[in-house]
Amino acid sequence: MSTTHVLAPVAGRAVSLQDVPDPVFSQGMVGYGAAVEPPHEVTEAIAPVGGKLLKLLPHAFVVLTPDNVGVLVHLGLDTVALKGEGFTAHATEGDVVTAGQLVITYDVPAIVAKGLNPIVPVVIMDEREAGNVVAAEAVLEGAEILAGAHLFTANK
Numbered sequence: 734m735s736t737t738h739v740l741a742p743v744a745g746r747a748v749s750l751q752d753v754p755d756p757v758f759s760q761g762m763v764g765y766g767a768a769v770e771p772p773h774e775v776t777e778a779i780a781p782v783g784g785k786l787l788k789l790l791p792h793a794f795v796v797l798t799p800d801n802v803g804v805l806v807h808l809g810l811d812t813v814a815l816k817g818e819g820f821t822a823h824a825t826e827g828d829v830v831t832a833g834q835l836v837i838t839y840d841v842p843a844i845v846a847k848g849l850n851p852i853v854p855v856v857i858m859d860e861r862e863a864g865n866v867v868a869a870e871a872v873l874e875g876a877e878i879l880a881g882a883h884l885f886t887a888n889k
Contacts, residue, residue: 734888734889735800735802735888735889736886736887736888737782737798737800737802737804737857737886737887737888737889738782738883738886739766739781739782739804739855739857739883739884739885739886739887740779740780740781740782740832740833740880740881740882740883740884741769741781741855741878741879741880741881741882741883741884742769742778742779742780742781742806742836742853742855742880743769743771743776743777743778743779743839743853743880744769744771744772744776744877744878744879744880745769745770745771745772745776745853745877745878746769746770746875746876746877746878747767747768747769747868747869747871747872747874747875747876747877747878747884748767748768748769748770748852748872748875749767749768749868749872749873749875750765750766750767750768750854750856752768753768753810753852753854754810754850754852755810755811755850755854758807758810758854758856761856761860761861761863763805763854763856763858763859764805764856764857764858764859764860764861765856765857765860765862765863765865765866765887766804766805766854766855766856766857766860766866766884766885766887767854767855767866767868767869767872767884767885768852768853768854768855769852769853769855769878769884770851770852770853771839771841771851771852771853772841773841773842773845773851774841774842775838775839775840775841775842776838776839776841776880777835777837777838777839777880778794778806778808778835778836778837778838778839778853778880779832779833779834779835779836779880779881780796780830780831780832780833780834780836781796781804781806781832781855781884782796782798782802782804782832783796783798783799783829783830783831783832784796784797784798784799784804784829784830785797785827785828785829785830786824786825786826786827786828786829786830786836787803787826788826789822789824789825789826789836790813791815791816791817791818791820791822791837792807792808792809792812792813792815792817792820793805793806793807793808793812793813794806794824794836794837795858796830800889802857802858802887802889803857803858803859804855804856804857804858805854805855805856805857805858806836806853806854806855807853807854807855807856808820808837808839808844808851808853809839809841809844809849809850809851809852809853810849810850810852811849811850812844812849814849815844815847815849818843819839819840819843819844819847820837820838820839820840821837821838821840822836822837823835823836823837823838824836824837832881833881839851839853855884855885857887857889860887860889865887865888865889866885866886866887866888867885867886867887867888868884868885869882869883869884869885869886871883871884872884872885
């Protein structure tokens, strides 16, 4: 069994995944994890784990750990429609990143101005067992969390 410690990719209020207002995330269709509601300011999204940047889109990225655990960071809901507007990549797909490394600058006010929700779901790709993901205390309390702070642990 491998244990993956997942960090918050952005600062903000830690939120339980089931409270994300999108059924794809809240019902665990993509996988289980947690989310962060960022402040309404330009923020830096960092890698929540170390590994290979398997997928890099303007609004989302997946880091594959050496244990083959894929961690998805999705910046905002329905932000794919913006076609990259409000996002600046600082890495390239295929790069090896370290936990805490800057990946994307996220213009939260621009997303909010478009009427979209800026919440940042972070999930273990294809995790079908909610019990394999243990949320940090901040998530359980809905507390403020710093980027790079412990968000949840995944056991596979």
